[in-house]
Amino acid sequence: MPTTHLDYFSTLVAEDAHFPLTEAAISVGQHAFPDLDVQAVMDEIDTMSVKLQQRFTPETSHLQKLQHLKHFFFTEMGFGLNTNDYYDPENSYVHSILKSRRGIPISLAIVIIELGGQIGLNIKGISFPNHFLVRISLPQGEVVMDPTTGSSLSKNELQAMLDPYLDAQGYRDELSLPLSLFLRSSGPREILSRFLRNLKAIYSHEDRWERLLSIQQRLAILLPNEIEEIRDRGLAFAQLEYLRPAIADLSKYIQTVPEAKDAPQIREQLAEIEKNLKLH
Incomplete structure (x- = not known):
């Protein structure tokens, strides 16, 4: 259960x-x-x-x-x-x-x-x-x-x-x-991902990080092969100072797509989070 x-x-x-x-x-x-x-x-x-x-x-x-x-x-x-x-x-x-x-x-x-x-x-x-x-x-x-x-x-x-x-x-x-x-039909997973991304956009715009993290966790579950959703979950964890899960998600992103356009910024953010973790 x-x-x-x-x-x-x-x-x-x-x-x-x-x-x-x-x-x-x-x-x-x-x-x-x-x-x-x-x-x-x-x-x-x-x-x-x-x-x-x-x-x-x-x-x-x-x-x-x-x-x-x-x-x-x-x-x-x-x-x-x-x-x-x-x-x-x-x-x-x-x-x-x-x-x-x-x-x-x-x-x-x-x-x-x-x-x-x-x-x-x-x-x-x-x-x-x-x-x-x-x-x-x-x-x-x-x-x-x-x-x-x-x-x-x-x-x-x-x-x-x-x-x-x-x-x-x-x-x-x-x-x-x-x-x-x-005009092609959308499957349930595609519909639900768009449904969730509407909420993601709203909570991102409003900087409501707890709410955003909850939506982002569901997107990462719904779309396990979309590495950008793992990255965005990591960024939400980081905003809320959940440092270990943030490191896990952002590290996975860098390992999966090391040549991504935003890889330098993510690496920089990752280093900052790891430094903060050592200070805790």
Whole structure:
């Protein structure tokens, strides 16, 4: 039986074949809300699903189910984008958005994906630049939907959303990348990593190091092969003066990618931490 919240998170994200995205996303909140009952939040979503299911008959088509889902989620329940405080970290905690009915695209999408799956829709997440989307596969074709409004997006609308990103990355004119490249489905691990990195960005910006470390620990567990996440966990440890784990993480980074662009700065920081450890 897992003994800590991190152990619990580790068991949830251990295998791609059995990856409970919703439960893992809810469990992220335990770092900030230690008494959070993940199962109770899951039950709350299940209750919403049951309310939806009661509206269907055996003849209800997938298109009709999608229409019911959108009306229930956006109109009846009143879910939507938190435009008043977009960067509030509570927008990324599933249990919080179930109470406030306000979130950001990816957190709202996770609830929609869970509800859609429970009512038999083939619904996937799309890690689109700057705005997470969902795609529903229907007999009539594919629908790409904005999880903050329920609006179906045309190719022209999607291209207009993509163009500023392509401009910023220098991918226009002869280097332009096709829209289809950005509309592929994202797996649960990819979705959860983007979910966590939103919180990472917020807590980094606010210099909330304890909160940042908790998120960074989960990123390092979720993405064990991404050495930059180990580095960033080490830097968070260092900020909080957890010197030994900081040394372990930063040393691993230097050993793995000795020619990294930031290797000189990391080596310098590592030497400083080791010096401080000797003084303790």
